[in-house]
Amino acid sequence: MTTVDKSKVPWWVSNLIVPLVNLILALFVSGLFIFIAGENPYEAVRLIIYGSFGYIEGFAYTLYYTTNFIFTGLAFAVAFxxxxxxxxxxxxAYIGGLGVFLVAINFSFLPVPIVWLLAVAGAVVFGATWAFIPAYLQATRGSHVVITTIMxxxxxxxxxxxxxxxxxxxTTQMGPHTIALPEEQWFPSFEDFAALLGIxxxxxxxxxxxxxxxxxxxxxxxxxWKTRWGYEMRAVGHNTQAAIYAGISPYKNIIIAMCISGGLxxxxxxxxxxxxxHKIVAGFPAGYGFTGIAVALMGRNHPIGIFPAAFLFGILYQGGSEVTFDMPNITRYMFVAVQGVIILFSGALENLFRPQIENFFVNRLxxxxxA
Amino acid sequence: MVSPILELTNINKSFGHVHANKNINLTINKGTIHGIIGENGAGKSTLMSIVFGLYQANSGTIKVNGNEINLRSPKDSIINGIGMVHQHFMLVENFTVLENIILGFEGELVFGKNLEKAKKDLKNLCDTYKLNIDLNSTISDLSVGFRQRVEILKSLYRGAEILILDEPTGVLTPQEVDELFKILRSLKEEGKTIVLITHKLIEIMDLTSEVSVMRQGEMVGHTKTENTNKEQLAEMMVGRSVLLRLDKSEVKTGDVIFKVENLTVKDDLDVTRVKKVNLEIRSGEILGLAGVTGNGQTELLEALSGIRKVESGEIYLEGKKVSDNQNFLDPRELKEKGLAHVPEDRQRMGLVTDFKAYENLIFGYHDQQPFSKSSILNHRDIISHSKKIMEEYDVRPQSPNLITSNFSGGNQQKIILSRELNEKPKVLLVGQPTRGVDIGAIEFIHQRLIDMRDKGAAILLVSVELDEVLSLSDRIVVMFDGKIVGEKENKNVTDRELGLLMAGVV
Incomplete structure (x- = not known):
């Protein structure tokens, strides 16, 4: 086995080059999938890039997906x-949405900015409450959160x-959704801002x-990283025994971490x-909660990593839908597979090439x- | 005529920038017990891991019986007759002794002929070396001493001619140590070669016929054991002469500031581990608590520091009751009242090893000014505080941003000690302060504890190292089976007397 002196590896090699190589490999393997499916991988890449960057609405969609992945990625990271x-x-997220709607509809007599603040608070409180029950069971009864949260x-x-x-x-409609919120409560959208600028x-x-x-x-x-709460949460996470020794309550911190996670x-x-x-529609979380796990792991549970990871998944979602639209042989599930490959290479196989790459740069330096 | 069974020539091994073994030459003669002694981190275990094929040397040659061999994995070593008993046993807990030993050498799909043969062979081995092991008992039912014997038997069964033992006595009671030494001697008589890695001088003097000393990755001396003595070996190990006995001033004790009455404590499995213990510690004295591991010391320390619930009895700090069955202070409240605790197991309890050094240097005090104000950590003050106390306590390297697991054992211990002593506690509970710490650091830590005592702290020292208890304490109590079985002034007490108390004989 090659051992590398970690202290000599420049930060940009471990944090930029290595993830980039993994990503390129994942894309290469994904390209093979597309090739086997009978389509041109180069064309697919071109479509992904065009779909997610090529025109303003496409880029806006990419950022919209990114938004959701940031929320769920951060949520997973805090608990982790x-x-x-x-x-x-x-x-x-689902229950959080209920909070948003209930607050907005019941406080519609208040000025809109205040309703927004309350609705955000409602989302946090409802999401946190939904996380609190598994957290409480974990803290007091040892019921594993993996089991309880999925239930x-x-x-x-x-x-x-x-x-x-x-x-x-x-009740005036057939579908399982609520009535719409009053239009003045709707969040300003990107096209509203563009319209202000005359675009x-x-x-x-x-x-x-x-x-x-x-x-x-x-x-x-x-x-x-900057507060006593985070410090205590990390202490409990890394070494519960030591936390108890230092007078840090695992019980309290498990509940706090889960509630903040649920709130996010x-x-x-x-x-x-x-x-x-602008209303609750059935199934609106649409799997963002699960993809957020991958986003957090890929972003190493740090906000600075989660942002690009979320953006990457945003590109895949948006670019992927462009590809499935234009290439009849590529189904939506193909892109689920592509996501899987990316998670595999940047998560599970993360250390596959790390020693070689780090060695290469250390030797060069x-x-x-x-000289 | 003695013939070399194992010859190492110019062995080098580096881990990153750490040169763990530098040009090591070592010759081990057949049929001897050869000691390898050195401080923690001197490179003993690395060297033996190379011989056992766990690591590959960067350069150098290894010869067994005069033939150069290439060791790429433990399998190669086993083929060449090298066996190793590790510090941490490699046994499957819920398997029987027999199942553990044949693991990987089953030789057949459905157990039958081979198993019967293995049983017979193992019985013969047990008889020859008086190992006295029941092959059908489950590992989890066996004491540590017996588990070690299973490891020895495993190596012998696999044809070991050279048996390497890495710090074999660290986990044993004195009685078990005697038994082990008997076994090792009988192995030697049957012509096996034994390599004993240790940092305990007394074992070298007792058991070995030859000894090699390592220091900072280098072999600094070889000698026949009969031509040397403890002091000389200690000097070779650390490169200067060490005081094995501490200079310490007469004790000037004050009032009783820590008192325990009829304390009973249960462990996690609801077994009573501390039984009606009474203790009194005065300011300015060190009370040594001796005892073999597992006689309730751990639970006692945990109860006194607020980690574990008190079953019955009371604990008083400066005359005020702090804990009983109904009301108790948690560790942080006790810290605020001036009770500091250096836990027995630094990696399991004293530190978060994944944290940076500065995060561990405030651990348990992180909610106090100036480290945090209204829940926000004050990074600048924490770093400057860390730099200051790392210098004061000679923690090396002096980098507050380094991850704690990258520090050596001795320096990790100094991180804990500096954190707990820096708060000038009135009562200090110390568990195994020098376990796995090298001699240089031991001296430093002992001196710090004496300084604390001289400044008027009441110190409870729990240690399984009898030498440590004897050299530091003013008064000694012995714990056996959860009870205090004896108390002695540390003036005319001998280690023999204490040993008998520890064994529960008296």
């Missing part, structure tokens, strides 16, 4: 720093279907929630309800130093 595998982002995804889905069919359904563009779901996602990233960074997942509801649908 306390070594809790919160795979319940999907359900927490809570199903419970959330069933509960929401029940509510959307029997309780809060828009007319077509519809895209991108809205000011994107800024909320950036703010949430800063919040998570500050929380985890709930923010996805803000994007979807206030920004896009040594040569330079000698």
């Amino acid at each position: 720093h306390c070594r809790l595998f919160n795979i319940g982002g999907e359900g927490q 809570f995804n199903f419970i959330a889905a069933s509960l929401m279907v029940f509510l959307l069919v029997d309780v809060i359904r828009d 007319k563009i077509r519809y895209s779901p991108l809205n000011i929630s994107f800024l909320l996602a950036i703010a949430a990233s800063v919040f998570v960074w500050f929380l985890v 997942a709930g923010l996805l509801g803000v994007n979807e309800i206030l920004g896009v649908h 040594n040569l330079k130093a000698k």
Whole structure:
């Protein structure tokens, strides 16, 4: 085995070059898939890039997906720093959306900016509440959060279907969704801003929630690395025994970490309800909660890594739909496979080429130093 | 005539920039017990891992019985008759002794003939070397001493002629050590060669016929054991003469500031581990608590520091009751009241090894000013504080941003000690302060503890190293089976007396 002196490896090699090589490899393997499916991989790449960057609406779609992945990625990352595998982002986002809607519809007599603040708070509180129950069971009874959170995804889905069919359904319509929120409460969208500048563009779901996602990233960074809470959460995550020794309560921190995680997942509801649908539609979390796990792992659970990872998945979602539209042999599931390959290479096989690449650069730097 | 069975020539091994073995030459003669001694981090274990095929040397040659061999994996070593008993046993807990030994050497799909033959061979080996092992007992039912014997038996069964033992006595009771030494001697009589890696001088003097000393990755001396003595070996190990006995001033004790009455504590499995213990510690004294590992010391320390619940009895700090069955202070509240705790197991409890050094230097005090204000960590103050105390306690390297697991054992211990002593505690609970710490650091740590005592702290020292208890304590209590079985002033007590108490004989 080759051992590399870690301290001599430049940061940009481990944090930029290695992920980039993994990504290129993943794309190469994905290209093979597309080739086997009978389409031209170069053309597919061109379509992905065109679809996600090539025109303004496409790029807006990319950023819209990125927004959702940032929320769910951050949610997973926060819990993970306390070594809790919160795979319940999907359900927490769903219930978070309920919070957004209930707050917005019931406080519609208040000024709109205040309703927005309350709705964001509602998303956080509802998402956190949904995470609290598994957290409590984990902290007091040792019921593993992986099991309980995934069960809570199903419970959330069933509960929401029940509510959307029997309780809060828009009775004038056939589908399982609520009535729309008053139009003044809708989040300003990207095309509204463009219109202000006198540029007319077509519809895209991108809205000011994107800024909320950036703010949430800063919040998570500050929380985890700059506050006593983050410090204690990490201590519990890395070494529970030591935490107890230092007087840090694992019980309290498990619950705090899970609730913050659930709250962040709930923010996805803000994007979807206030920004896009303006009502609750059945199944709106659409798997973002699960993809967020991959985003967080790829981004090494750090906001600075989560942002590009979320953006990459945004490109794949948006570019992928462009490809499936233009290439009849490529189905939507093909792109699920592509995502899988990327997760495989940048997550599971992350260390496949790391030693060789790091060695290469260390040797080169040594040569330079000698010369 | 003695003939070399194992010859190492110019062995070099580096891990990154750490040169763990530098041009090592070593000759081990057939049928001897050869000691390899050195501080922690001197490169002993690395060298033996190379011989056992776990690591590959960067350069150098290895000869067994005069033939140069190429060791790429432990399998190659086993073929060449080299066996190793590791510090941490490599046994499957829920398998029987027999199943563990034949693991990987089953030789047949459905157990039958080979198994019967293995049983017979193993019985013969057990008889020859008086190992006294029941092949059908499950590993989890066996004591540490017996598990070690299983490891020895495993190596012998696989045809080991050279048996390497890495710090074999670290986990054993004195009685088990005696048994082990008997076995090792009988192995030697049957013509096996034994390599004993240790940092305990007394074992070298007792057991070996030849000894090699390592220091900082180099072989600094070979000698016949009969031509040397403990002091000389210690000097070779650290490269200067060490004080094995500490200079310490007469004790000037003050009031009783820490008192334990009728304390009973249960462990996680609901077994009573501490039984009606009474203790009193005065300011300015070190109370040594001696005892073989597992006699309730761990649970006692955990209860006193607020980690474990008190079953019955009371704990008093400066005359005020701090803990009983109903009300108890948590570790942080006790810290605020001036009780510091250096836990027995630094990696499991004292440190978060994945944290950076500065994060560990405030661990447990992180919510206090100036480290944090309204829940926000004050990075600048933490770093400057860390730099200061790392210098004061000679933690090397002095980099607060380094991940803690990259520090050596001794320096990790200094990180904990500096953190706990820096708060000038009134009561200090110390568990195994020098376990796995090299001699230079041991001296430093002992001196710091004495300084604390002289400044008026009440110190409870829990250690399984009898030498340590004897050299530091003013008063010694012995714990056996959860009870205090004896108390002695540390003036005319002998280690023999204490040994008998520790064994529960008296």
